[in-house]
Ligand SMILES: Cc1cc2nc3c(=O)[nH]c(=O)nc-3n(C[C@H](O)[C@H](O)[C@H](O)COP(=O)(O)OP(=O)(O)OC[C@H]3O[C@@H](n4cnc5c(N)ncnc54)[C@H](O)[C@@H]3O)c2cc1C
């Protein structure tokens with residue numbers, strides 16, 4: 001089957017990044033096709049589930065600064081579609097008070113005037129009851145941080161894209177790409193052509209980029225998404241404004257932990273370990289490593305006395321990590337009309353609206369609104385294998 005229509009742009013992958021890119025292109029009146037291998041919605045990539053953290057608290061200025069506009073774009077989408085996608089809860093950041101990572105968070109937030117409250121060991125439990133602050137840890141709260149309703153956000157942005165005339169074809173796996181001034185994309189069901197192509201296939205990035213002679217230094221990890229039962233229902237509830245939290249990076253293995261208040265499964269709090277085990281996205285369920293759960297159990301027992309230290313629900317999701325945990329946003333070195341967004345390293349959801357805008361700009365050959373040097377592939381130098 002061959003399609004007669006020539007699109008301005010084809011976007012491959014209807015996760016959060018591809019969906020926002022397609023939406024931005026349609027807003028710019030570009031005739032856009034969004035292709036997805038699975039039937040939508042699905043739970044086999046990185047963007048499923050009900051909740052994600054949104055925050056300005058970052059170690060790097062460039063992320064904190066991008067979030068300024070990003071919050072505005074989220075609320076613009078909420079207004080446009082008439083839905084609620086964000087709920088303010090605050091984000092509690094905890095880490096050894098004098099450690100590099102904790103100080104980077106604190107200083108970056110101060111420098112960028114991010115509204116925050118610094119808690120002391122004396123007033124901590126008054127602000128955050130039922131949590132034990134570790135000895136020597138500092139604590140601060142990013143006041144405007146909160147929760148994004150992830151599944152609802154995806155459905156909303158895809159719906160808005162379609163309202164603007166965009167076409168979504170799910171259950172169509174892209175099997176080949178032929179570069180050129182007009183790019184040809186073959187799927188399990190047809191052949192499509194477009195002036196430009198955006199590849200946002202999450203954990204499948206290297207599988208697809210292989211078709212156009214490019215390999216990035218990415219590692220796909222399966223993350224165990226654990227929910228823990230409250231001894232007294234409501235103790236850590238989102239409605240009571242219990243905050244999201246994260247422990248800053250450190251030497252000890254028990255520091256890579258974060259959590260979100262109970263919401264989607266009433267009485268259950270999401271607390272996860274930020275490091276998973278390597279996996280193949282097509283065989284994710286073969287990866288059964290649960291060694292992180294022991295670390296989480298010890299943490300929960302020590303710091304969350306109101307939770308039963310045994311996970312009540314374990315789901316899974318995937319991270320696609322770059323060596324420096326910064327995103328990849330770039331054009332193909334040989335074909336400037338092929339653009340990709342990859343390696344969102346477990347923290348890309350909140351940036352969806354900005355990633356969409358940037359990938360749209362790159363695909364139209366425009367100067368991007370932000371300095372993309374932290375995200376370009378040339379930073380990997382020897383690590384990027386180009387078969388060209
Ligand atoms: C447990 C967990 C917690 C997280 N927490 C946060 C958080 O609190 N805050 C935050 O900001 N971020 C968070 N993230 C990160 C965020 O969810 C991801 O960065 C983001 O979802 C990545 O989106 P994506 O569009 O790149 O990938 P995906 O959502 O995986 O989308 C890629 C899509 O491409 C499709 N595809 C692949 N190959 C093909 C093909 N050949 N043809 C057609 N379609 C194809 C896939 O099926 C998939 O739908 C978290 C991630 C996980 C796993």
Ligand SMILES: O=C(O)[C@@H]1CCCCN1
Nearest residue numbers: 053246258274346347348
């Ligand atoms: O992107 C985020 O905000 C979270 C922080 C903790 C790890 C998972 N991602």
